Each structure stands twice: as C-alpha cells, then as structure tokens.
Amino acid sequence: MLYPHFYYDSIFQIPYEQLYAKGVRGLIYDIDNTLACHADKLPPENVVALIERLHKMGFQVALFSNNSARRLRTFNETMKLPGVSRAGKPFTASLRRLMVDMNITTPQTVIIGDQLFADVWCGLRAGVTTILVKPISDKEVITVKAKRGLERWMLKRYQSQ
Numbered sequence: 001m002l003y004p005h006f007y008y009d010s011i012f013q014i015p016y017e018q019l020y021a022k023g024v025r026g027l028i029y030d031i032d033n034t035l036a037c038h039a040d041k042l043p044p045e046n047v048v049a050l051i052e053r054l055h056k057m058g059f060q061v062a063l064f065s066n067n068s069a070r071r072l073r074t075f076n077e078t079m080k081l082p083g084v085s086r087a088g089k090p091f092t093a094s095l096r097r098l099m100v101d102m103n104i105t106t107p108q109t110v111i112i113g114d115q116l117f118a119d120v121w122c123g124l125r126a127g128v129t130t131i132l133v134k135p136i137s138d139k140e141v142i143t144v145k146a147k148r149g150l151e152r153w154m155l156k157r158y159q160s161q
Helices: 016-021 045-057 069-075 093-102 116-126 142-160
Strands: 006-008 026-029 060-064 109-113 129-133
Touching: 016 045, 026 093, 045 060, 060 093, 093 116, 109 116, 116 129, 116 142
Parallel strands: 006 129, 026 060, 026 109, 109 129
Antiparallel strands: none
C-alpha cells in the first residue's frame, strides 16, 4: 500500500533528533504545501529557521519538487539548498540522482511531503523512509485536488490501523 512510514500535522512536529539518532543524514523536502503555500514566493521565516537548525544538527537538506525550475530557483534564493525541479515524482530517477549528489544512502534518507501519490509513493519506490505531512493550504492546482479524495480515504484506513 501507499502508506507513509510516519504521518505528522506539519514539518515542525517531526522528531528530527530521533531521526538523526537512527542514522538519517539527508532530508529531502517537497516545497508546495509542505514547506510553504503555493502562493508563497519565498520560504516563511519559520521554515528558514528550521532549515538552519537542521544544518546545525548535521543534516543535509534538499528540495525536491514537481514544480518548475523557476519556482524552485525563486523559493530557494535565500536558502541556496541543493534541489531538483520537475522531479517526475512518483518516478525515482531524480531522487536517486539527488541522493548520489548529496552522498547519502537509502537508509540515511527521508523524503517529506504532503502527497501520497507523489512524495510518499516516490519514496517508497526508492526504498527511503517517507514522512507525510498535512497540506498547509487547501488551495492547490487542479491535478492535486483531483487526487485528494482518494488520499483522504487511504489516510482514514491508515489511521484506523
């Protein structure tokens, strides 16, 4: 099934210290509705502060988005993280290349996003730990909105187990 390994309300509830203690060294984030709303051109201050804290803890952090290169470049202007646009999620080729570029292995990697059929499925197919977070906003592109009903049904089954 497409169940994530972990499910949290937001990126700020993830127990990063526990992940680090278990050997995780690379955190790969989706952008839209995971780190920021689609309309946010730049990352919110609390996201920038979190990324800085994660770097100090010893994590490598990267962005991984199906959105355009322009969206990634603009959003990432201040943080200057490694990143991949037009990632092709749920396919894994871009994720595997990013992991090689970051010099991290599958057990050291966590992918974090708001979509079962993109972020979680991609991570599961690549064999990495997956963390699903609730979407920040309900304002989404039509292709994502179309999948949310099935995602909600699957999450109810996941949460009842």
